[in-house]
Amino acid sequence: MKNKIFTIILLFVSISTFAQLDKEKSYTKKISEKLKALKVAHITEQLDLTKKEAxxxxxxYNAHEEEKHKHFESSMxxxxxxxxxxxxxxEAEALLKEMQANEEAKVKSEKxxxxxxxxxISYKKIVKLMHAERTFKRKMIEEFRGRHREMRKD
Known part of the structure; x- marks a missing residue:
């Protein structure tokens, strides 16, 4: 009898844990999608692309972002x-060589x-793109810091 109760409790705890993980993944995915939408809007505004260019x-751009993400995931x-x-x-030598190869692959991908x-698009718009990506990143960091400060005050 005790084993059945223990099993039932364990089952409920497991289900609860998986439900929480799903909520966290869902939340992370929503945040990621919002950030991506904000980034697209920022870049669109900064580059002023024609319909044909867009x-x-x-x-x-999306294929390159996906490739950069794969490099990052692999490295992490x-x-x-x-x-x-x-x-x-x-092992340290092999790791360093692997890190260098990854960096070289990133440079090759960027080229x-x-x-x-x-x-x-023009080279000028490519430079604007790089600037837009930096300013977006800076804005997001500032936003995060601002929210973090707000949370500390509470």
Whole structure:
């Protein structure tokens, strides 16, 4: 009898935990989608793309953002559970070489991105894009800091 009660309680706790994880994933996804929409609006406003330019620009931009995200995920996954103190010299060397290769791949990707973009928008707009991305990032950091300060006051 005690085993059945324990099993039922364990089942409810498990379901509750999974429900909470789903809520957190859903919340994170909503935030991510909102940020992406804000970024798209900011870039659109800053670049003042024509309809023709926008139709060609966004697929290239979105593919590049996805590629950058994959590089980031790959890099983070490898370093997430890394215990630097336990690394052997050969493991550290391999890690550094891998990090360098990842950086080189990012630079190569950025060059290819600019090359593709230059066929659909002017170089001046590409420079504006880079500026728009920096200003968006700065705005988001300032927003986060402001909200964090507000929370501390409460």
């Amino acid at each position: 139709e060609a620009f966004w697929p290239i 996954k490898k370093r997430k559970d890394l215990d630097i103190e336990k690394l052997s010299e050969s 290819a991105f600019i090359e593709k973009l230059s066929k659909v």
